[in-house]
Amino acid sequence: MGSSSLSRWLRPEVYPLFAAVGVAVGICGFQLVRNICINPEVRVNKEARAAGILENFTEGERYAEHSLRKFVRNRSPEIMPSINGYFTDPK
Template structure:
């Protein structure tokens, strides 16, 4: 029975599903731990709506967003420049 599911052709499927589950788990833990709008314990839930804009700004402006803000939205910039640069012709 195990050899039926553990053939080499199934490994990429396991990897893709494992990656998707890992990303979902990471996002879940990230939201529970550091999202300012999620309150898990009873004391924080009793506080109601908080106007804590500094904490919300810190959560929204994470490292990846700051890193990618002033970059060109290209996947392979050198390859794009190679094919589109008019000075190369």
């Protein structure tokens, strides 16, 4: 019975499903670790939780305005702008 269920799920047709689920789990794990480690509103240790609400606007601004957001801020919201321009702009 173990062999048949293993051969049922390990077919080449299922590999893209495993890849998509693996990428989704990876993104969720990255966001979880990012929030636990550097989010100024998340406090893991007892001393930081006892401090209450902190007015640390600079730390919150630094967390929200990360380097990827700064990189894409002034760019066009297109995935492939050259191909989009080729098919949409008149010659």
